[in-house]
Amino acid sequence: MEERRGSDTDLKMLEDAMRQFRYEVVSKTDLDAKEIGEEAEDISKKINANENSSSFVCFILTYGDNGEIYGSDSECIDLKKVTDAFKADMCPVLAGKPKLFFIQACGIRHDDDDYDYLNDSKFRCSLDPVEPHFLIAISLAPENASFKGRKDGTWVISALTEIFTSHCNNQDVCSMLLNVNKNASSAHAKKGFKQSCQLVFTTTEIVKFRSTRYGLNGI
Numbered sequence: 001m002e003e004r005r006g007s008d009t010d011l012k013m014l015e016d017a018m019r020q021f022r023y024e025v026v027s028k029t030d031l032d033a034k035e036i037g038e039e040a041e042d043i044s045k046k047i048n049a050n051e052n053s054s055s056f057v058c059f060i061l062t063y064g065d066n067g068e069i070y071g072s073d074s075e076c077i078d079l080k081k082v083t084d085a086f087k088a089d090m091c092p093v094l095a096g097k098p099k100l101f102f103i104q105a106c107g108i109r110h111d112d113d114d115y116d117y118l119n120d121s122k123f124r125c126s127l128d129p130v131e132p133h134f135l136i137a138i139s140l141a142p143e144n145a146s147f148k149g150r151k152d153g154t155w156v157i158s159a160l161t162e163i164f165t166s167h168c169n170n171q172d173v174c175s176m177l178l179n180v181n182k183n184a185s186s187a188h189a190k191k192g193f194k195q196s197c198q199l200v201f202t203t204t205e206i207v208k209f210r211s212t213r214y215g216l217n218g219i
Contacts, residue, residue, distance in 0.1 A: 007061050009153035010104060013161040014059050020165055021209040023057060033071030040085040047086075048093045055098040055207070056086055061157075064105030079103065087131050096133060098207045100173065104139045104154050135201040137177055159183035168209040174201070 011027060018025050028039055047053045060082070062069050068076040088095035139156040159180045167176055177199060 010157040030072040032073035033075035033077040
């Protein structure tokens with residue numbers, strides 16, 4: 001796969017935001033498909049060893065298609081393999097606690113070097129976690145494209161970090177994601193395209209971030 005220009009910007013914005021929310025931040029870059037699955041299982045085991053964890057947040061920045069995500073080796077792994085590692089049977093410490101996944105997945109390259117397009121809306125296939133307390137936010141809605149710039153990162157991550165850090169003390173996560181959609185969909189590419197996100201969630205309670213409270217620990 002070609003280099004995803006702008007990912008470094010996304011990563012820096014996300015690291016800064018999650019540290020503001022007092023999460024323990026662990027970043028892994030350029031993992032191949034096998035390593036992605038192994039890393040999910042390894043983090044799940046670490047969380048189980050830390051009984052103080054009250055939630056888990058995962059961001060994945062990569063290419064994706066048909067319910068799968070690509071590793072640095074251009075091989076695929078089912079996204080469900082990643083989310084399944086944090087279900088109650090695999091990660092009992094997180095049972096009944098929020099598990100949030102944000103997927104910034106680009107598709108095939110287009111002739112325009114500034115933007116990535118997802119060529120198949122089936123990316124959402126098999127994402128339903130079939131268990132409560134999960135939220136999965138994908139950087140595109142069916143039949144839409146996922147856009148990014150060379151220097152400013154992706155539209156969605158830029159909007160997400162701005163809104164989350166600005167409104168975390170007065171809005172819950174789902175409300176903020178609605179504003180992320182509004183922000184991202186109002187941005188225009190030079191060819192006149194817009195973008196909005198797709199949410200899959202089974203959360204049963206309101207989830208909030210607090211930048212002034214240390215109580216939300218995660219890995």
